[in-house]
Amino acid sequence: MKKVERFIRRYWWVVILAAGIVFSIVWKIFGPKGTPIDDSVSAPTFVEKARDKIERVHLEGEVEKAKIRATADAEKKVIEAIEKKGETDPKGAREDIAAWIAANL
Numbered sequence: 001m002k003k004v005e006r007f008i009r010r011y012w013w014v015v016i017l018a019a020g021i022v023f024s025i026v027w028k029i030f031g032p033k034g035t036p037i038d039d040s041v042s043a044p045t046f047v048e049k050a051r052d053k054i055e056r057v058h059l060e061g062e063v064e065k066a067k068i069r070a071t072a073d074a075e076k077k078v079i080e081a082i083e084k085k086g087e088t089d090p091k092g093a094r095e096d097i098a099a100w101i102a103a104n105l
Contacts, residue, residue: 075104082097082100
């Protein structure tokens with residue numbers, strides 16, 4: 001018995017370390033299990049995120065094209081109106097087209 005007491009006094013840290021290891025192994029085996037992950041709600045993958053960003057970029061491009069077309073159509077209408085005015089009043093139409101060009105270019 002004295003040998004056991006002497007061993008514990010000398011190597012107490014080994015006894016505590018062994019008890020900790022045994023406790024952790026028992027905890028892993030019999031401890032609570034983690035909650036299962038629901039497959040219906042999964043995090044988006046990198047590919048899905050990339051596709052979403054690509055779609056956003058394409059949408060931005062289409063919106064810019066539509067804005068430019070709308071602006072060009074409006075400007076074409078202004079130019080056509082000045083052109084029609086030129087049939088009856090060429091001098092006034094020249095002044096209007098000069099003013100439009102100075103304002104827009």
